[in-house]
Amino acid sequence: MAELNIAERQAGDVTVLDMSGKITIGEGSVALRTAIRRLLEEGKKRILLNLAGVGYIDSSGIGELVSSYTAINKEQGQLKLLNLTQKLQDLLTITKLLTVFDVYENEAEALNSFK
Amino acid sequence: MTVETTELRLPSRIETVAAAAAAVAEFVNRSGVSDDAAFGIDMAVREAVTNAVVHGNSQDEGKVVDIVLKSSPDAVEISVHDQGPGFNPNEVPDPTVDENILKTSGRGIFFMRSFMDEVDWFLPPEGGTTVRMLKRR
Numbered sequence: 001m002a003e004l005n006i007a008e009r010q011a012g013d014v015t016v017l018d019m020s021g022k023i024t025i026g027e028g029s030v031a032l033r034t035a036i037r038r039l040l041e042e043g044k045k046r047i048l049l050n051l052a053g054v055g056y057i058d059s060s061g062i063g064e065l066v067s068s069y070t071a072i073n074k075e076q077g078q079l080k081l082l083n084l085t086q087k088l089q090d091l092l093t094i095t096k097l098l099t100v101f102d103v104y105e106n107e108a109e110a111l112n113s114f115k
Numbered sequence: 116m117t118v119e120t121t122e123l124r125l126p127s128r129i130e131t132v133a134a135a136a137a138a139v140a141e142f143v144n145r146s147g148v149s150d151d152a153a154f155g156i157d158m159a160v161r162e163a164v165t166n167a168v169v170h171g172n173s174q175d176e177g178k179v180v181d182i183v184l185k186s187s188p189d190a191v192e193i194s195v196h197d198q199g200p201g202f203n204p205n206e207v208p209d210p211t212v213d214e215n216i217l218k219t220s221g222r223g224i225f226f227m228r229s230f231m232d233e234v235d236w237f238l239p240p241e242g243g244t245t246v247r248m249l250k251r252r
Contacts, residue, residue: 024132024161025129025132025161026129058158058161058165058223058226059162059165059220059223059225059226060165060220062222063218063219063222064219066217066218066219070217070219087154094211095211095216095222095225096211100216100217
């Protein structure tokens with residue numbers, strides 16, 4: 001089984017990536033990078049990462065989230081985060097990245113925020 | 116006083132990070148620390164082994180990563196040794212200052228220091244770098 005599973009769905013003009021597993025150095029980080037690059041190539045620039053199923057992330061995974069955020073911003077897109085686990089929220093707090101990312105606990109609210 | 120010690124020698128590849136984390140998790144589980152402490156140790160070990168494999172040994176498979184785990188009634192201590200050129204942790208910039216927040220790397224040592232009670236680096240005479248991390252019970 002893959003370290004990180006990513007399922008893509010469309011909600012209006014927002015692409016939602018439902019992620020489960022680990023975003024860690026190697027396979028997990030690469031899977032996230034590959035998915036974001038592909039979406040940008042397809043012109044999908046409004047992206048919501050549903051992280052409910054991501055139980056673990058390391059500094060490489062955090063770096064990949066930052067890299068995704070800056071790559072999407074550069075294309076005048078938007079990246080938002082949904083359903084952070086408590087552990088991930090704690091990591092984003094201590095790294096001060098919670099002030100950078102737009103984070104939601106409710107999908108409808110997150111989708112509305114793109115409008 | 117009972118001290119349990121386990122030593123591991125692992126190759127310098129990315130897969131070693133998960134292998135080391137699994138071995139340490141088993142050791143930590145056996146030594147009976149809290150879930151929070153176990154999470155912190157897991158984070159710190161993954162970062163330390165990543166640094167040893169990627170930055171220390173530059174993923175050179177001719178080099179190894181040595182890990183020593185010690186459990187005592189007071190603490191769990193983990194040492195990770197690489198065979199790299201040596202490194203100075205004081206030269207690593209603080210990832211939480213404004214100009215570094217959006218950097219895509221440089222948070223590993225910050226996590227190690229955040230989750231462990233003591234983190235020290237040594238440059239042993241035989242070469243390489245050893246990081247010693249302590250989590251008190």
